[in-house]
Amino acid sequence: MKKIYMDNAGTTQIDPRVLREMMPYLKEKYGNASSIHSFGVEARTALDKSRKIVSKLLNCDTNEIIFTGSGTECNNLAIKGAVFNSMKGMFSKKKKHIITSSIEHHCVSDTVKWLGKMGHDVTFLPVDKDGLVDPEDVRKAIKKETLIVSVMMANNEIGTIEPIKEIGKICREKGIYFHSDAVQAFGKVPVDVKDLNVDMLTISGHKIYGPKGVAALYVKRGTKLDPLLHGGGHEFGVRSSTENIAGIVGLAKAAELIVKSMKTEVPKLTKMRDKLIKNILEVKNSRLNGHPTKRLCNNANFSFRFIEGEALNILLDEMGIAASTGSACSSTTLEPSHVLLATGLKHGEAHGSLRLTLGRFNTESDVDFVSKAIPKAVKKLRGISPFKKDW
């Protein structure tokens, strides 16, 4: 059976060009980048080159790029690192205030919640029905103790693109750190850290046709972070661990490829996405979640009344289509999406959601196949649904 993968927000296939770049570092170039011998120099050279590539793509200096093991780690480091650094001791009674949105990925929201549990003061900003944060809400939430604001650049479930530049401007005015999780946005939306007014920004390898287990955090010079991982002093002392050279080389190559191809790929994905949306919305009692225009070029997120998203996904999988109900991370729990709930959907509607996220390796014929399969699948499930049958 032909398989169609439309879960590219969950993870992506490694581009063969990326893997080719990685292979020497999985084979003969196995040195530790901290060693002074030739094997070490070889690894260090690859590390430096990768850092140069990524920093150039984000428009920053090389020593403003910190490689880590995941987007989750970058987001935890940005927020906890800033908070720990500001505390000057755990028993100082110096409570900090942290602001974030109510539709962040769990790796931001759970980090902030944990800091809240530990005694800090936290604010979760609301979003409108399309998932947009209002920059004025950020301004109003800021107080004397506010240390950091973290708002994602584009949402992983509904694809809504947030007004990062405007939020960043407000944080700059107020002298507050601003971090943005750009894991989903990078490579689909232009990301220039200077233009965006961010102090920290996260990108991840496996969302851009690179490997899993590697990511990068932009940290503006002067931003004070305590490490989450103490040790040998790698990554300018901010993130110790023997550098995962193969992974870092892969991340850099993947980043380079996706930025270079944005001009052609973004219009192609947008066209496929719009065709998908048009076709799927012909299903009765369906709706598009997220913003109609301010959305990622590859994201289509629907709700279908009277059915369960999980059942729909399982049925689609049997038909050879890999989709998702929401974020991959939460797909094994039975909780409805906190993102859809924040946009005002009721529990039942939030449960009936389907996320299709296109990628580099999808074709027009994939879109056609999926456009036909979904109405069939929805019909089948509604046929056995206990809800009222007025569709």
Place this chain on the structure above:
Amino acid sequence: MKKIYMDNAGTTQIDPRVLREMMPYLKEKYGNASSIHSFGVEARTALDKSRKIVSKLLNCDTNEIIFTGSGTECNNLAIKGAVFNSMKGMFSKKKKHIITSSIEHHCVSDTVKWLGKMGHDVTFLPVDKDGLVDPEDVRKAIKKETLIVSVMMANNEIGTIEPIKEIGKICREKGIYFHSDAVQAFGKVPVDVKDLNVDMLTISGHKIYGPKGVAALYVKRGTKLDPLLHGGGHEFGVRSSTENIAGIVGLAKAAELIVKSMKTEVPKLTKMRDKLIKNILEVKNSRLNGHPTKRLCNNANFSFRFIEGEALNILLDEMGIAASTGSACSSTTLEPSHVLLATGLKHGEAHGSLRLTLGRFNTESDVDFVSKAIPKAVKKLRGISPFKKDW
């Protein structure tokens, strides 16, 4: 020029059998292990299988294995995770006491120092001239507020094997957590977490002919840790991040191979190590650092008077030999080794050290070549040394 790699404590070449196992997960099996579709199931199956392999090798249950991004992360998680969990709020004035040795890898010692800086109470235990921790010193250091003891299983610089089982027994009696960094020991010394009386234990991929960027922490059931990385709730809620399946599969395969081959590899490495030690100690004014018998089968660490270890390593590199002065992490700093200083060496002696660490791919002829090269290199450097020339 033929190159001889004798820095296997720094990092190791990936075994081709490990890489072969990883490749499908870098190519067609690219699913996110949290996704419910077939790509996700495929990844989850590989993850579960890897966990089963590692848990069996360490003699624990599958849900006692936490995969992370590095040995450094495991060690940070074990210690900080336990401390954070015990605090119940950052402003609770519940100071904890942490005990460790003075020869730990920086990822343990700097973690403990940071907790000290943050207001906790910390103790660094001395070692004897061979680098051994006295279990009785652990017993004496324990007080009412002691939460956790962390002592490495074998030292990364001098290869000394610590009396972990005895220290673990004392911690059990006192009801205190005991963590051991077994990154260097695993695969060279039998590691059975039940037999060793440990509550937590770290192993790492790239030290055992597996990939960089992946490691595992054994966490005994009932051990309470707060995550360092909050997020999607991966790894039983202890370490969030999309699982690095290729890396984890590689770690499991590498662990399986090294444990399976211990019977043949350990005697082979021991024989080569002893030959190396015998040959090198013929150099005048040289000494072996670390314990004469309680040492890793692949570790030989020497001090040569009147010369600098760094210069020696650079010269050896030119002769095609990759060695190290101490740990790879600190090889780019000019600080003398804290491990050698702790064993009582003076600054000058600690600076003149050379670490040779053998591995699976070294041969007898490598040993012969190195045995001839080192006396030559030492002689050459002493010839230009400003110190008194009575060797």
